[in-house]
Amino acid sequence: MRVDVGSIHDFEDRRVRIVQAGVLEVGVLRWRDRFFAVLNRCPHQKGPVCLGIVSGRLGGAAPGSMDVDDETPVLACPWHGWEFELERGRALWDESYAVKVVPVSIESGRVLLEVGRGRD
Amino acid sequence: MYSGPVIDCDVHHARNTDAELIEYLSKGWREYVTDRGPAGNVPLAVQDGFPNPHGFMRADTYPKGGGEPGSDYATMRAQLLDAQDVRRAILTFGDDSHVAGHHNPYFAAELARAMNDWSAERWLTQDPRLLSSIMVGSQLPDVAAAEVRRHAENSRMVQVMLVDNPFNRGFGHPVFHPIYAAAEETGRPVAIHGGAGGWANPPSTGGGSVSTYFETHVLWPQAIQTHLVSFIAHGVFEKYPGLRVVLIEGGSAWIPSLLWRFDTEYKGLRREVPWLKRLPSEYFARHVWVTSQPLEISPQKENVVELLRSMGLEDRLVYASDYPHWDADEIDYLSTRLPGDWHSRIFFDNACRLYGWKADELKLPGAVASTETR
Numbered sequence: 096m097r098v099d100v101g102s103i104h105d106f107e108d109r110r111v112r113i114v115q116a117g118v119l120e121v122g123v124l125r126w127r128d129r130f131f132a133v134l135n136r137c138p139h140q141k142g143p144v145c146l147g148i149v150s151g152r153l154g155g156a157a158p159g160s161m162d163v164d165d166e167t168p169v170l171a172c173p174w175h176g177w178e179f180e181l182e183r184g185r186a187l188w189d190e191s192y193a194v195k196v197v198p199v200s201i202e203s204g205r206v207l208l209e210v211g212r213g214r215d
Numbered sequence: 216m217y218s219g220p221v222i223d224c225d226v227h228h229a230r231n232t233d234a235e236l237i238e239y240l241s242k243g244w245r246e247y248v249t250d251r252g253p254a255g256n257v258p259l260a261v262q263d264g265f266p267n268p269h270g271f272m273r274a275d276t277y278p279k280g281g282g283e284p285g286s287d288y289a290t291m292r293a294q295l296l297d298a299q300d301v302r303r304a305i306l307t308f309g310d311d312s313h314v315a316g317h318h319n320p321y322f323a324a325e326l327a328r329a330m331n332d333w334s335a336e337r338w339l340t341q342d343p344r345l346l347s348s349i350m351v352g353s354q355l356p357d358v359a360a361a362e363v364r365r366h367a368e369n370s371r372m373v374q375v376m377l378v379d380n381p382f383n384r385g386f387g388h389p390v391f392h393p394i395y396a397a398a399e400e401t402g403r404p405v406a407i408h409g410g411a412g413g414w415a416n417p418p419s420t421g422g423g424s425v426s427t428y429f430e431t432h433v434l435w436p437q438a439i440q441t442h443l444v445s446f447i448a449h450g451v452f453e454k455y456p457g458l459r460v461v462l463i464e465g466g467s468a469w470i471p472s473l474l475w476r477f478d479t480e481y482k483g484l485r486r487e488v489p490w491l492k493r494l495p496s497e498y499f500a501r502h503v504w505v506t507s508q509p510l511e512i513s514p515q516k517e518n519v520v521e522l523l524r525s526m527g528l529e530d531r532l533v534y535a536s537d538y539p540h541w542d543a544d545e546i547d548y549l550s551t552r553l554p555g556d557w558h559s560r561i562f563f564d565n566a567c568r569l570y571g572w573k574a575d576e577l578k579l580p581g582a583v584a585s586t587e588t589r
Contacts, residue, residue, distance in 0.1 A: 153489040154489045155488070157453070158450030158453055158490045159450070176483030177483055
């Protein structure tokens with residue numbers, strides 16, 4: 096089932112907006128011209144992950160250096176700070192651990208989420 | 216009981232007189248130390264520790280001919296080296312090991328240099344089974360690094376040893392990194408020995424100073440924990456991927472709980488240390504070894520065994536007697552506390568991996584002389 100959650104203009108850049116998609120609470124992030132969506136539930140202790148901070152992925156080429164990959168948005172859960180990259184929802188410290196990604200597409204300027212049987 | 220070959224990773228050798236060490240000082244420093252008339256020598260070892268009510272040495276280790284425990288090779292040979300099938304024993308100095316507790320960094324550097332020469336000439340020449348630590352005055356890290364490199368060609372100077380902490384910073388702090396660069400370059404593990412708390416320079420314990428040797432000895436793991444966390448958080452193993460570390464005399468049963476906590480904290484606080492590429496426990500498993508002594512004694516021996524097994528420590532523990540100190544662990548006793556299928560690993564094989572020795576060759580009867588490092 097596809098759910099229209101608004102115009103792309105309703106979404107502020109680099110901000111997560113929480114929308115209702117059927118029975119699901121989903122966080123939608125606009126990252127310049129890209130959109131990402133994940134369930135608002137952290138796999139750790141079921142916290143409201145989408146209320147956490149969003150940033151580019153921080154890295155360090157060498158000890159003491161602080162770099163940012165601005166092409167890879169990362170969401171940090173507000174409950175314990177666990178970080179997930181939003182492309183595939185994977186935790187930065189374990190690729191097998193992830194928030195649930197919700198497929199998102201843009202058609203005619205509208206943001207559409209794919210939710211439903213087998214997808215949530 | 217275990218009766219196979221043994222590598223002992225913590226044997227404290229000592230000197231009896233100042234003169235033994237003064238001989239190895241430069242002419243100027245000899246003059247500095249000795250030219251005090253009736254005041255006697257400038258003290259060579261830091262003397263600011265907690266007194267042990269029993270004394271720090273096993274009473275039976277005092278040489279019959281006089282002198283300090285650990286100072287007489289014949290006694291050490293009879294009581295330790297020949298008492299079991301000891302193939303190698305790594306010497307770790309006595310009170311002199313607190314050289315980094317000296318306030319004067321230049322004196323400490325000279326003492327460390329002299330101690331290493333004393334150890335190589337007075338001890339390593341006596342028995343091919345004996346190997347020595349390289350002591351450094353970490354107050355001057357660049358000088359310490361040069362001292363490590365000075366021994367690069369002597370494969371019987373097998374590790375760089377840190378005890379006291381001159382900077383009140385965990386040993387992972389970049390100020391210490393020149394020492395690790397030299398250790399990695401020369402293929403020597405860095406050994407961090409417990410027991411610095413209560414001496415001249417280092418902080419004592421985490422929550423505040425304590426009053427008795429009893430307290431400080433219980434809390435020895437605190438300093439080791441600080442250094443282990445510091446090493447990993449500062450990315451020392453990313454910067455020096457070939458570096459190996461051995462934690463001496465800090466116990467081991469706490470390691471699983473610390474690493475579980477460390478991993479969990481990393482998941483939430485990775486943003487502060489984004490140069491780390493692995494979980495802390497993974498760095499530990501690749502780079503860190505731990506001496507067996509003192510093994511924590513749980514009411515049921517299975518308790519501590521289960522803890523150690525939970526972090527795979529049967530492959531990271533290396534045997535250490537701590538001879539001739541009062542709290543030394545005997546092989547016979549230790550072998551009753553650990554599962555039989557761990558014995559060869561802990562008493563022998565793990566140390567071979569740590570120091571880069573060929574276990575199969577070293578197991579052959581009489582095989583003690585070759586000490587090729589990686």
